[in-house]
Amino acid sequence: MRKVKAVRDTGILFxxxxxxILRSPDTVITTVLMPLAFMLLFVYVFGGxxxxxxxxxxNYTLPGVLLIAIASGVSYTAFRLFTDVRxxxxxxxxxxxxxxxxxxxxxxxxxxxxxxxxxxxLILIALLMGFxxxxxxxxxxxxxxxxxxxxxxxxxxxxxxxxxxKSVDGASAFSYPLVFLPFISSAFVPTATMPAAVRVFAxxxxxxxxxxxxxxxxxxxxxxxxxxxxxxxxAGIAAAAYAFAQRAYRRVG
Amino acid sequence: MNDxxxxxxxxxxxxKDVEVLKGVDFEVKQGEIFALLGANGAGKTTIIKILSTLxxxxxxxxxxxxxxxSRQSAKVxxxxxxxxxxxxxxxxxxxxxxxRLIARLRGxxxxxxxxxxxxxxxxxxxxxxRRADTYxxxxxxxxxxxxxxxxxxxxxxxxxxTTGLDPKARLEVWETxxxxxxxxxxxxxTTQYLEEAEQLADRIAILHGGKIIAIGTLDELKRLxxxxxxxxxxxxPTLEDIFLAITGEKEAEQCVR
Numbered sequence: 001m002r003k004v005k006a007v008r009d010t011g012i013l014f015x016x017x018x019x020x021i022l023r024s025p026d027t028v029i030t031t032v033l034m035p036l037a038f039m040l041l042f043v044y045v046f047g048g049x050x051x052x053x054x055x056x057x058x059n060y061t062l063p064g065v066l067l068i069a070i071a072s073g074v075s076y077t078a079f080r081l082f083t084d085v086r087x088x089x090x091x092x093x094x095x096x097x098x099x100x101x102x103x104x105x106x107x108x109x110x111x112x113x114x115x116x117x118x119x120x121x122l123i124l125i126a127l128l129m130g131f132x133x134x135x136x137x138x139x140x141x142x143x144x145x146x147x148x149x150x151x152x153x154x155x156x157x158x159x160x161x162x163x164x165x166k167s168v169d170g171a172s173a174f175s176y177p178l179v180f181l182p183f184i185s186s187a188f189v190p191t192a193t194m195p196a197a198v199r200v201f202a203x204x205x206x207x208x209x210x211x212x213x214x215x216x217x218x219x220x221x222x223x224x225x226x227x228x229x230x231x232x233x234x235a236g237i238a239a240a241a242y243a244f245a246q247r248a249y250r251r252v253g
Numbered sequence: 254m255n256d257x258x259x260x261x262x263x264x265x266x267x268x269k270d271v272e273v274l275k276g277v278d279f280e281v282k283q284g285e286i287f288a289l290l291g292a293n294g295a296g297k298t299t300i301i302k303i304l305s306t307l308x309x310x311x312x313x314x315x316x317x318x319x320x321x322x323s324r325q326s327a328k329v330x331x332x333x334x335x336x337x338x339x340x341x342x343x344x345x346x347x348x349x350x351x352x353r354l355i356a357r358l359r360g361x362x363x364x365x366x367x368x369x370x371x372x373x374x375x376x377x378x379x380x381x382x383r384r385a386d387t388y389x390x391x392x393x394x395x396x397x398x399x400x401x402x403x404x405x406x407x408x409x410x411x412x413x414x415t416t417g418l419d420p421k422a423r424l425e426v427w428e429t430x431x432x433x434x435x436x437x438x439x440x441x442x443t444t445q446y447l448e449e450a451e452q453l454a455d456r457i458a459i460l461h462g463g464k465i466i467a468i469g470t471l472d473e474l475k476r477l478x479x480x481x482x483x484x485x486x487x488x489x490p491t492l493e494d495i496f497l498a499i500t501g502e503k504e505a506e507q508c509v510r
Contacts, residue, residue: 009358012354012357012358013358016343016346016354019345019346019350020345023345023384024345087339087341087344088337088339088340088341089341089343091307091335091337091341092335092337092341092400093358094306094307095305095306095307095330095333095334095335096330096334096355096358096359097327097330097331097358097359097360098330098358
């Protein structure tokens, strides 16, 4: 009975937040536009000069572009949470017979849905730009799973500043380093040409293993143990961020 | 259940080293409008937060409709509605959508009908399909209060309902609160304005230094003060009187003291 109520409450609040997204088309456009600009820049400006050792540079950049899209997309989750906490909507819901965890989960699910749409749009544009994949259904499902888990991890990370920030800027500032992370990874150039110190960082940060795993899956190449490392990173970040987010959530009243 | 809607006994709360509530006692009966009057920082909002299950007390007993706020918080949340110090409406949604959202969360069978009725009652029918962030201060507050009435909870908390509103909007809210009195719901209202408590409340409690220092009807409280002397004074209109006279929103009001 309580579980049914929790699902119902989450559904109602999810519908409310999706309405927010549909009514602010600027956020939809911005989340697509910024990663798209990077993709255009890398494919049509820098791409010709970058030797990746593979034929199709659109295929090469797409995973990194998708991660940038997710990293900037979750900052809107932080923003929406911040607005709800500061605007008193959270207190209003808490003082009502509404399942408490539903209030937060609605935001998390909204983030997953919104980012899924952004990713789908970017993949369609990439197809127009020459992205080709002969990956089978299972590889696509595996790639979708990794992207979903990565979105979930960054969403829980976004929840922390969303609940605790003192200003709007503070709520979304956390995403800048995340957006920057793919640039110091294998997302756009092979790591082999980087100086040793940068290379060590690039090869051991989460984006590289996630990008490599996605790239291998979409190119039907052997994924090796990259996929395991990628999943471990995503799960680890998600679990740690979830723990801190829940702690922050208990303090909001 | 007897006719006591809210009962508070020996309520204590400290924030770090500051003791805000030092043993607060009062009772609110069903169908009564009860005003908690106190200066800024006196602890009015703290009491409201404890009663609406948002904050835990350090000591004492607080009950709403016979349910203990800390042990039976779910039951309490079904019996109350909170209108916080700042209007909590969803600006992106329309007035109608805001009301329907609350109705659906409260599990009301006909959310659409409930929303329509409240919109009409609060004079928001015309603005119903406009986004709430286009509303004036008074309209926002009216929508805010309307949202609190969804599902007619027996106890309503209004935390400083007119703070930050212009005089016209304040009168709008006063009219709204006065109509609530007929519905039989208990209303606990906090305010820092003596005039507001006078206008709206059946009984008034004055919160000062962490305790209730006086409680009673307006007449009872007046008796605590020295008998009135008759004086003739020429009362200059306040800027508020002038504003209201010019905008023609308020009939002349005479105070003889």
